[in-house]
Amino acid sequence: MTLQTILPVQAAQIKEWAEARGEAAWVTEHRLQALEAAPSLELPKPEKTKLDRWNLSAYGTFKAAEAVGQGTLPAAAKDLIDEGAHNLIVQLNSGVVHTVLSEELSAQGVIFTDLETATREHEDLVKKHFGSAVKPGEHQVSALHYAAWNGGVFLYVPKNVELEAPLQAVFLSDDASASFAPHILIVADTNSRVTYVDSYVSAGLAGEVLHNGVVEVIALDGAKVQYATVHQFGKEVTDISFRRALLSNDSSIEWIVGEMNDGDTATDTATVLNGSGTNSDAKIIAIGSGSQKLNYTTRAVHFGKSSESDMFTRAVMREEAQAIINGITKIEHGATKANGQQAEKVLMLSPAARGDANPILLIDEDDVMAGHAASVGKVNPEQIYYLMSRGISKPEAERLIIYGFLAPIIAEIPLELLRTRLQRVVERKLGQ
Amino acid sequence: MATKFVIEGLKAEIEGKEILKGIDLEMKGGEIHAIMGPNGTGKSTLASALMGHPKYEVTAGSATLNDEDLLDMSVDERALAGLFLAMQYPSEIAGVTNSDFLRSAINARRGEGNEISLIKFIRQMEKSMKGLEMNPEFAHRYLNEGFSGGEKKRNEILQMMLLDPKIVVLDEVDSGLDIDALRIVANGVNQMRSEDRGFLIITHYQRLLNYITPDFVHVMMQGRIVKSGGPELAARLEQDGYDWIKEELGITDETVGQEQEA
Numbered sequence: 001m002t003l004q005t006i007l008p009v010q011a012a013q014i015k016e017w018a019e020a021r022g023e024a025a026w027v028t029e030h031r032l033q034a035l036e037a038a039p040s041l042e043l044p045k046p047e048k049t050k051l052d053r054w055n056l057s058a059y060g061t062f063k064a065a066e067a068v069g070q071g072t073l074p075a076a077a078k079d080l081i082d083e084g085a086h087n088l089i090v091q092l093n094s095g096v097v098h099t100v101l102s103e104e105l106s107a108q109g110v111i112f113t114d115l116e117t118a119t120r121e122h123e124d125l126v127k128k129h130f131g132s133a134v135k136p137g138e139h140q141v142s143a144l145h146y147a148a149w150n151g152g153v154f155l156y157v158p159k160n161v162e163l164e165a166p167l168q169a170v171f172l173s174d175d176a177s178a179s180f181a182p183h184i185l186i187v188a189d190t191n192s193r194v195t196y197v198d199s200y201v202s203a204g205l206a207g208e209v210l211h212n213g214v215v216e217v218i219a220l221d222g223a224k225v226q227y228a229t230v231h232q233f234g235k236e237v238t239d240i241s242f243r244r245a246l247l248s249n250d251s252s253i254e255w256i257v258g259e260m261n262d263g264d265t266a267t268d269t270a271t272v273l274n275g276s277g278t279n280s281d282a283k284i285i286a287i288g289s290g291s292q293k294l295n296y297t298t299r300a301v302h303f304g305k306s307s308e309s310d311m312f313t314r315a316v317m318r319e320e321a322q323a324i325i326n327g328i329t330k331i332e333h334g335a336t337k338a339n340g341q342q343a344e345k346v347l348m349l350s351p352a353a354r355g356d357a358n359p360i361l362l363i364d365e366d367d368v369m370a371g372h373a374a375s376v377g378k379v380n381p382e383q384i385y386y387l388m389s390r391g392i393s394k395p396e397a398e399r400l401i402i403y404g405f406l407a408p409i410i411a412e413i414p415l416e417l418l419r420t421r422l423q424r425v426v427e428r429k430l431g432q
Numbered sequence: 433m434a435t436k437f438v439i440e441g442l443k444a445e446i447e448g449k450e451i452l453k454g455i456d457l458e459m460k461g462g463e464i465h466a467i468m469g470p471n472g473t474g475k476s477t478l479a480s481a482l483m484g485h486p487k488y489e490v491t492a493g494s495a496t497l498n499d500e501d502l503l504d505m506s507v508d509e510r511a512l513a514g515l516f517l518a519m520q521y522p523s524e525i526a527g528v529t530n531s532d533f534l535r536s537a538i539n540a541r542r543g544e545g546n547e548i549s550l551i552k553f554i555r556q557m558e559k560s561m562k563g564l565e566m567n568p569e570f571a572h573r574y575l576n577e578g579f580s581g582g583e584k585k586r587n588e589i590l591q592m593m594l595l596d597p598k599i600v601v602l603d604e605v606d607s608g609l610d611i612d613a614l615r616i617v618a619n620g621v622n623q624m625r626s627e628d629r630g631f632l633i634i635t636h637y638q639r640l641l642n643y644i645t646p647d648f649v650h651v652m653m654q655g656r657i658v659k660s661g662g663p664e665l666a667a668r669l670e671q672d673g674y675d676w677i678k679e680e681l682g683i684t685d686e687t688v689g690q691e692q693e694a
Contacts, residue, residue: 381486386523389483390537390591391511400536404527404574 007038008057008210009148017062017150017179026127027119034136034146044139044240046266047326047358049295054264055238056141058210059148063178065095073098076203077172082417087112087167091151093178108161115152115183125156129187133216133244133272141240145181145212152183155196157223162193166228166415169198173237176207184215188223188251195226197415205236215243219251221275228413230258231265232425235290239265249275249304256412259286259296259315260425270299273307273338280309285409287429288321288353297326298342302335302368311342314406317353318431326358327372333364343373347405402430435461435498435514435598435628442493444481451477451688453655454493459599461628466641466666469652470674472687475634476520478652479603483517484510497599512541514598518588518605525575530587531557533575534594541595560593563623565616581608589620600624601632606640618643638670651677653686 011032018028043051070081070088077090087105089112090098096114105112111122118126136146153169173180188194200211211233219225225245233239239261245253255269271280282298300309311327329340346355357374379401387397406426413419437459444452451474459465467475481488482495484507495502502510525533534557539547548556557571564586576584585605592600602621606614621631621644633646641649641663649665650657651674659665659677668676678686 380523383523383525385483385485385507386519386525387533387537388507389511389517389519390533390595391508391540392536393508393540394506396536396540397508400528400533401525404525407527 007035007144008059009035009144011035013061014147020062020064021116023116024119024123026123030131031147034143037137038140038143038147041137041140041143044141044266044268046268046295046297046324047328047360048324048356049266051266054266054293055208056210056240058208058238059144059181059212060177060179060209062150063094063175065092065097065151068097070098070100074172074174074203076174076201077170080170080199080201080418080421081168085168086165089114089153089169091169091171091182093173093175093180094150096151105163109158110161110163111154111156112167113154115154115185116150118154122154122156125187126154126185129216129218130185133218133246134214134242141212142214142242145183145214148179148212149181149183149214150179153185153198155186155194157188157192157194159189160191161189163195166195166197168415169196171198171200173202173209173211173233174204176205176209176236180209181212183213186217186225186227188217188219188225190220191222193224195228195414197228197413197418199418199421200229200231200233200239202234202237205234207236209237211237211239211241213239213241215241217245217253219245219247219253221248221250223248223251225252226254226256226414228256228415228418230260230418230422230425232260233263235262237261237263239263239267241267243267243269245271245280247271247273247275247278247280247304250277251275252279253281255282255284256409256414257282257284258413258422258425259284259294260422260429262290262292264293266295268297268299270301271309273300273302273304273309276305276307278304278307282311283409283412284313285406286313286315286323287318287426288315288323288355289318289429289431290321291319292321294321294323295326296323297328299328300330300340302331302338302340304338305335306337307335308339309341312409313344314347314409315345315355316347316349316402316405316430317355318349320350320352322354324356324358326360327374328360328362329370329372330362331365331368331370335365336367338365339369341371345374345405346376347402348376348378349402399430435630437497437599437630439482439495440493442478442481442495443491444477444488445491446477446488449689450491451655452481455657457650457657459630459632461598461630462626463648464625464631464633464644464646465648465650466633466635466646467650467652467657468635468638468666468669470636470686473652474655474688475636475652476603479517479601479634482601483507483515508540515601516592516595516597516599517601517603518585518592520604520607522576522584522588524577524579526577528575529572530575531571534591537591537595556594560590563593564590564620566590582610582613585609585617586613589617593620593624598628599630599632601634603634604636605633606635606637614640615643638666641666653677653681653683655688
């Protein structure tokens with residue numbers, strides 16, 4: 001386009017916000033550079049979805065956050081947190097308001113803090129990895145994210161440190177005029193192991209909000225990262241999320257994603273398997289309802305030899321929800337013995353809903369294995385008949401089958417509380 | 433009340449093709465009836481039509497259980513009224529564990545507020561599984577998913593034992609079973625024999641009847657019961673096959689749709 005794009009974020013605002021935060025000069029400079037590039041960049045183009053008619057302008061303004069104790073957190077956030085959680089970050093609108101890191105983890109050298117603080121206290125580490133997986137110049141949305149990001153999480157797990165218990169974060173938007181663009185940066189050093197779980201939620205919004213979120217996971221040699229996330233924004237929130245992991249030799253990532261928003265959503269969950277012997281496993285469940293427009297894309301890009309990826313998406317579409325479900329396996333030349341598998345399954349519960357499963361294999365190497373399976377279908381009447389023949393009512397039979405369709409992924413959520421909460425969200429999304 | 437199951441003039445079709453041409457059968461609690469006949473004669477259609485499979489349409493006749501009209505009921509209501517069908521090809525349902533499914537089925541009978549306690553349920557299930565020589569692990573497996581043919585049939589019998597029906601229809605429960613599995617399944621059925629329970633065993637082999645002795649044997653051909661008798665009829669079929677009946681009745685092709693127009 002030759003027309004001057006009017007950006008929803010202005011340089012003057014960014015400078016003003018930076019001042020209010022007392023932000024380090026290099027961070028503000030990084031923001032302004034991203035912003036400067038934004039007008040010449042295009043919108044992201046997820047397969048089969050045009051974002052140009054989506055409302056992507058509700059950035060709001062930065063509102064300083066005040067730290068609060070766990071007891072005074074808003075109910076919508078508290079509901080997602082175990083009492084006495086040892087390692088926890090809570091972001092409310094534009095900033096993190098609550099951080100807990102156990103002495104045990106701190107003594108092992110684990111860093112778990114909001115990203116704003118990390119840019120001051122761990123400048124070298126952050127500089128090295130921030131923006132390395134999802135780059136500011138990829139498209140206009142990422143540029144605007146890097147211009148406007150706030151709060152966020154920085155998690156660093158030192159070499160050889162293996163953490164059993166999951167670390168948790170909650171991101172709550174409850175003020176429609178406040179900017180909400182958290183950035184998650186996880187760096188797992190050599191041979192470390194960590195599980196991180198987060199929830200995204202909104203409550204009582206009086207207007208529209210854009211969540212422009214980025215997740216970067218950097219797994220160094222031999223590191224193992226498990227990342228579970230549940231998005232359950234209300235219909236006022238448009239959710240654009242880019243999640244990406246970079247894998248060094250022999251490292252692995254496991255993505256477990258619950259897409260339970262009520263508003264329009266485009267997410268891209270990707271792993272770049274740079275190293276040899278790397279492993280990526282992505283499991284996504286999604287429920288669409290109302291008149292949601294949805295695009296769920298999972299991607300695996302293989303560079304490393306003997307790298308393996310699995311992608312598994314299960315989506316249930318109700319009412320008039322419109323979903324595009326892409327799975328893209330890309331095997332680059334030289335990634336010999338790579339193995340990329342994917343499966344997308346969609347269950348349609350209404351004739352007005354739409355769910356397109358779109359598997360794409362792009363292979364530039366001969367010595368590989370790759371496979372895909374995609375299916376779109378209705379609840380099988382034979383299965384309903386079978387359950388009913390044992391005395392189970394039709395609605396209960398349908399409920400069992402739909403839950404059964406999603407159960408294999410729900411069971412993988414590593415935090416019991418979150419699993420129970422997810423079950424509740426699933427029930428709500430299914431209108432039960 | 434003593435169980436009474438009556439089928440009168442039952443006709444059913446699938447996709448517009450009439451398969452059952454008028455079935456009459458009366459069973460009482462405590463009785464075991466066997467329906468035998470070659471493939472394609474409508475035996476399994478009878479089972480599916482009684483249970484209410486959505487693909488089969490009943491066009492005439494009635495089926496009552498203790499004077500209640502089954503054909504007027506939805507599939508789940510028929511089950512709650514006391515009808516049980518052990519299916520030839522049970523559905524596989526991923527994500528639903530066998531035990532969750534069984535508990536839902538039991539609780540559907542007991543009603544809200546009267547659900548079976550978890551401990552009592554587990555005790556009953558484990559006891560029945562032991563009797564059927566089923567690996568306890570099958571309780572936590574997804575319903576019929578990845579079960580072998582024999583495991584599926586045992587799972588059908590397990591359901592029958594836990595649901596305590598009044599009329600049990602076994603549709604080719606012996607097909608695909610080796611001799612050990614056959615014996616186990618038959619033991620399960622024999623254990624469940626009682627004065628208030630009737631069994632309708634559909635099979636085209638006589639071998640199951642070596643383990644479960646029927647009181648009445650009926651032969652189906654061309655969508656009708658063409659001959660009825662006692663256990664000796666099954667023995668004769670085992671020895672001589674079906675040809676003598678066809679000859680006796682002047683039938684050349686016993687399958688449905690091959691009968692000569694009058």
